[in-house]
Amino acid sequence: MTTANSRTRYGTVAMTLHWLIAALVITNICLGLYFSDLPRSDPNLFMLVQTHKSIGLTVLVLSLLRLGWRLVNPVPPLPAGMSAPMRFLAHASHFLLYFLIIAIPLSGWALVSASKLGLPTMYFGLFQWPNISLLSDLTREQKGPLHELFDNTHVILAWSAIVLVPIHIAAALYHQFWRRDDVLKRMLPGTQVSGTP
């Protein structure tokens, strides 16, 4: 196993980023769905929101690293036997997933920055994560509609991920158990893949 991607499988950097982001995204979707139903008076709400924000910002940083790594380090090509429509769907869903893992935390950061309450974001209690000053410097009156816009955007994008992630998982299982190719294995550490892509 190598650090970089090869023609047949993903390297350790891409695999680490993939599984780390996957775990964090799933955790944050669960956290978000859970605390959005809590009453504002719930004593754990603040801690849950701070954790959600910290995880989301981690996803943002890791996703940008992952995008950068992908740009300089081409991913293994799709199996040769896939039809053109399937290839299109695979590329489109991967593009959307990349878009979401960057846009969801960005919209979250924007909605927090445009919050009228102005509570600081403490990154895992370690340090204060800055707000987007372009938004946080606005007046309450200006923040109101922007906060609502980013809040709605965040929720719509999050629900897109809630739909797309199971499709992504189903597609991986389809490759593994139906097509019996190496698409899933090449993202799994410690697996052997056949020489040809």
Next chain:
Amino acid sequence: MKLFISAITVFLAATPACAAHWNVDYAHSKLGFTVQWANEPFTATFKTWKAAIDFDPADLTHARADVTINIASEASDESDFDSGLQGAEGFAATQFSTAHFVATKFRQGSGNSYTANGTLTLKSISKPVTLAFTLDINAKTAHMVGTAHVIRTDYGVGRGEWAAPTPVAHDVKVDIDITAAQN
């Protein structure tokens, strides 16, 4: 009968202090506060409060103000702020429904300005508070405009994530504007 007459005498003797009693015209009076919240001031008012005021500029030793404020009547332009303010981490309005201010020590400054030293009880915590005000009396009508500064954390207003001086400053300016009439 003798007892009755002495009771009357005592009552009459006590009257001079009562003569300086003022009835607040609540429709033309306001009690509220302003605090720096993030990068702009946040202002709210209390819609329900009662003030019993005995005040004669010529007899400050008998002056007295007793104000009871209904905490849940706090309202601002930001309804989501109000619910947070009245919640457990703020005023805890369901547990501490009223705030109470009593002032008995009044001093005259220059012209129509005065200071009143009193005690504010909020969330069952009592601390001294100084109210600076101006007073204009026209015949039977008085107009009083006063301010006091209160450190909110002295009273445990703002717990948990709200305890820090950001985004909500610790210094809260209380504004009171009273129009009152004498009997």
